[in-house]
Amino acid sequence: MKRMLACAALALAAGAAQAQTTPPDELVKQVMLDIQRIIVEDKDLQGGDRAKTIQVIEDKALPHFNHVGMTALAVGVHWRKATAEQKKRLAEEFRALLVRTYASSLSAFGDQKLEFRPLRMKAEDTDVTVQVRVLQPGSQPVSVEYDMEKTPRGWKVYDVRVAGISLVVNYRTEFANIVRDKGIDGLIGALAAKNKSLAAAGTGK
Amino acid sequence: MSPRALVLGLALAVAGCATTQADPRDPLESVNRAVFAFNDGADEIVFQPAARLYRTVTPRVLRDAVRNVFNNIDDLFIGANNLLQGKPVAAVGDWTRFAVNTTLGLLGIIDWASDMGLEKHNEDFGQTLGRWGVGNGMYLVLPLLGPSTLRDTAALPVDWAGDPVLQHTPVDERNALTATRVVSRRADLLEATRTLEEAALDRYVFLREATLQRRRSLIYDGRPPRERPPAD
Numbered sequence: 001m002k003r004m005l006a007c008a009a010l011a012l013a014a015g016a017a018q019a020q021t022t023p024p025d026e027l028v029k030q031v032m033l034d035i036q037r038i039i040v041e042d043k044d045l046q047g048g049d050r051a052k053t054i055q056v057i058e059d060k061a062l063p064h065f066n067h068v069g070m071t072a073l074a075v076g077v078h079w080r081k082a083t084a085e086q087k088k089r090l091a092e093e094f095r096a097l098l099v100r101t102y103a104s105s106l107s108a109f110g111d112q113k114l115e116f117r118p119l120r121m122k123a124e125d126t127d128v129t130v131q132v133r134v135l136q137p138g139s140q141p142v143s144v145e146y147d148m149e150k151t152p153r154g155w156k157v158y159d160v161r162v163a164g165i166s167l168v169v170n171y172r173t174e175f176a177n178i179v180r181d182k183g184i185d186g187l188i189g190a191l192a193a194k195n196k197s198l199a200a201a202g203t204g205k
Numbered sequence: 206m207s208p209r210a211l212v213l214g215l216a217l218a219v220a221g222c223a224t225t226q227a228d229p230r231d232p233l234e235s236v237n238r239a240v241f242a243f244n245d246g247a248d249e250i251v252f253q254p255a256a257r258l259y260r261t262v263t264p265r266v267l268r269d270a271v272r273n274v275f276n277n278i279d280d281l282f283i284g285a286n287n288l289l290q291g292k293p294v295a296a297v298g299d300w301t302r303f304a305v306n307t308t309l310g311l312l313g314i315i316d317w318a319s320d321m322g323l324e325k326h327n328e329d330f331g332q333t334l335g336r337w338g339v340g341n342g343m344y345l346v347l348p349l350l351g352p353s354t355l356r357d358t359a360a361l362p363v364d365w366a367g368d369p370v371l372q373h374t375p376v377d378e379r380n381a382l383t384a385t386r387v388v389s390r391r392a393d394l395l396e397a398t399r400t401l402e403e404a405a406l407d408r409y410v411f412l413r414e415a416t417l418q419r420r421r422s423l424i425y426d427g428r429p430p431r432e433r434p435p436a437d
Contacts, residue, residue: 101404108396138273138316140325143427164422164429170414173228174406190406198403 024148024155025119027064028130032114035060040111053103061102066149066156067095073158074171075187078179086184093191098167100198105162112136126150230344231413237346241409244351248391253398256391270314272393275370275386276325277306277313282367286328290336298323327423330364331357335424344413352416 022030035056039045044052071091072079082090115133127149133141147159159168178187227234260268284299302318302325310317319325334356335341342355353361365371370386373379405411421429 097404101400104400104403105396135319137319138269138276138325140327161422163419164427165415165418169418170411173414174410177410178406194406 022154023119024121024128024146024150025116025130027155028132028146028148029116031060031064032132035106036109036111036114039106039109045106046110048107050103053106054099057099057102057106062095062099064155064157065098066151066158067091067098069149069156069158070094070098070168073168075175075179076172078176078184082184086188089188090184090191093188093195094171096195097191097198100195109134115141128155230341230417232343233345237344237413238409240346240348241412244346244349247349252387252391253395255388256395259388259392260395268389268392271385271389273306273310273316274313275389277303277310277316278369280306280325281369282364283326283328285367286330286333287326289330289333290328295326299326326426329357329360330367331360331420332424334360335420341417341420344417352412354417354420357420 038056038060042052045056068087068091071087071094074094075082075090079087113135115135117131117133119128119130121128127147130146130148132144132146134144135141142163143161145161146157147161148155148157159166161167175187178190182190231237263271280299280303284296284303287293287296287299302323305318305321305323306313306316309315316325331354339356341357342359345353345355345358347353347358350361370382371379373382401408401411
């Protein structure tokens with residue numbers, strides 16, 4: 001038993017070490033191809049099974065997102081005025097909303113061809129943008145860009161741009177409007193209410 | 206109360222309460238919100254049901270063919286805009302696409318050109334003006350046409366003049382083609398609509414921000430100069 005635990009610890013440590021060293025473009029490629037393979041092989045996911053899709057995102061994609069950093073960027077100047085507890089709640093609710101949005105957009109994702117652009121980066125770079133293009137016959141390719149930063153736990157995504165539309169920038173104005181009218185707690189409340197209504201709608205199906 | 210009156214009533218109600226502090230990019234926000242609500246109503250009553258019906262009654266191959274044919278027609282004017290933007294190589298690419306897909310691709314049904322590595326572009330006269338240095342101007346929501354900017358709205362007559370479908374005669378054929386194109390494009394956006402509904406706290410603001418970001422990205426052909434987040 002003791003040896004098993006030791007082995008597990010070792011495996012975890014190895015996993016962490018590998019996460020640190022996987023270059024950002026390689027990481028994006030691995031994760032996207034992995035998710036695509038899972039979707040292509042699973043009829044439930046293609047049929048739009050929301051709970052299952054969310055689970056795949058939680059397992060495969062979310063570990064590579066810095067959702068606190070993303071929340072801080074989206075909340076913008078008001079982030080500094082928030083208490084630790086408010087920050088925690090904001091990050092939780094924003095994360096839940098992003099997972100649902102992500103799940104919703106994945107339903108349109110199937111066997112499209114993905115083109116991974118090689119990333120020209122220097123060894124000392126700590127902030128890069130990894131670009132992937134989704135090719136669809138008859139249409140202009142859709143560009144998906146991941147802004148990533150180097151952390152002690154490996155490269156983490158802090159913004160995603162789809163077709164040139166940044167998630168963080170898009171939410172920034174929405175968040176700023178709500179904070180101006182109702183304060184930070186108002187924003188937490190609005191996000192929580194949104195998540196609640198989405199969860200209710202999800203179980204209804 | 207007729208649905209139409211309901212939509213108008215809703216539009217006015219929204220306009221009445223939209224008194225939030227003005228965004229400098231959107232000075233006509235209250236009017237825009239009213240038009241947005243009207244468009245939403247029209248979409249719910251007319252365009253979405255038509256798009257869903259289209260999806261139900263047609264096989265996917267046919268829908269792919271229809272989409273490709275209209276996209277192929279667009280390549281002519283896309284090429285013209287690339288030329289006006291000083292990108293002759295891209296323009297020749299667009300026209301070659303049109304030539305290849307119209308002949309080998311059977312009037313555009315099959316997109317052989319993409320397989321040959323001739324990539325599809327996205328251009329319009331609003332982007333050309335943007336490339337020439339014309340700024341967005343104020344944000345506008347146009348009745349039925351949706352989110353736009355002052356510059357892109359001013360560019361619309363040129364886009365219409367360069368659109369072979371809208372210039373087609375006789376008129377009844379033109380109307381049939383236009384209706385088909387509208388339904389086909391609306392059907393392609395059904396998933397995006399759902400994502401928008403799920404993602405946005407305020408759909409008006411979310412769509413405005415997305416539109417302005419998207420236009421900026423398109424004007425720079427997907428490579429806009431990086432904007433630093435506001436210092437904090």
